[in-house]
Amino acid sequence: MAEQWYFAQQGQRKGPTSEEQIRQLLSSGDIEPTDLVWKQGMTQWTQASQVFSPLPPDLNGPSPVPQKHPHSLVASPSSFWNPCREHSLFIGALLLFCFPVGLFLVWKHSLWTSKTKWIWTAAWIGVMLIGFIGVFMEERETAQNLAEANTLWGIGKKADAVDKYRVLLGKSYTYLRETDRPLVFRRVIEFDAEQGNADEAKTLIAKALDNNLALSLESPKAVAILTQVKDEKETKRKQAEEKKRLAKEADEERRLAKEKEETKRKRAEDERRLAKEAASLTQAEIDKLSLEEIRNRLGQPSEVYRSSIHSNTGLYIWETGSNDFAVLLFVETIDGSNQVIILNKFVHRSGSIVERLKRVVDKGGQ
16 A cells, blocks of 8 residues: 655645655645655654655755644644744734744744745735834824914914814824924913813813923913812822821721731630630649749739738739639749749639638738
8 A cells, every 4th residue: 555645734734645746746836845744654744855855955944843643733732832833823913013023933933935924024014014104194194283283373363273283182192292292282271261261271281281291381361270270189189198098097907906806816715725724723733833834824823912011922813713713822032033932822712712811921921
């Protein structure tokens, strides 16, 4: 059985066909030497010029596209570059909106002939020329309209001139030279102010200020409107700043309230934990614990009671439940080391017992 060949043109696989037909198509020019061909047993698609001699290889042709299997003309999915450079719509979009990358991909397309690449390039050049010509024509027309408006203004036909100026400040504003904008704004604003069109003048003044234009107004009415617009803009700016400040303060208040609530929640959890620890604490257990260990389990004392006779003697008192207390009798050394010595420990004592212990301490242990 004769070998079956396939060839690729414009990103499409064609075939099967015989080797003789491939050679005839190459001779007739229906297949370019740079077109890719493949048959069973080949590991990848290869340019026809590299397979069928004596056709000389096209050294300027694109490199063969590596294939995972013979029935796909798409590069390995692990490669980002190859699929991008073979996708016509992707290249067209880049050519239009990202010129350097798009044009580069056009000439790197391995399945396009030189003719196709030049067509794409010429199309891009045409689009760019049309755009440049359009901008040039708009700028030229704007300059002509400005000259006509200035002429009308100079001969005293201010109303007609202002009509043209308004067009220049509207749809033609982009093409109006920056050096001409202040004059056009000033004339229209002063005309509207003198004609009593305060709202129109205010709108134009606001637009000029938004575009950072310096307005050298001479008409007293126009100057008064300009002052009013500036005052209104300043008032709005201050209101916006005040609103922003109030919003920031509200956010801060919410944050503090949330922190306070979180602190309250944690304190409640700690109290429940300590209450549970205290409820399970026995006399035998507390006798084995140091002061620091007791504080770790019960927290800080609810009260520190000192003797009225000997201030270095007193009681550490924890309220561990309803009418339930833990009490440590302590004495502090007077040698300057401030060492605390625990003399006795009590748990699950009632409030009356605690008061009796206080009286004992006040009497100096008698």
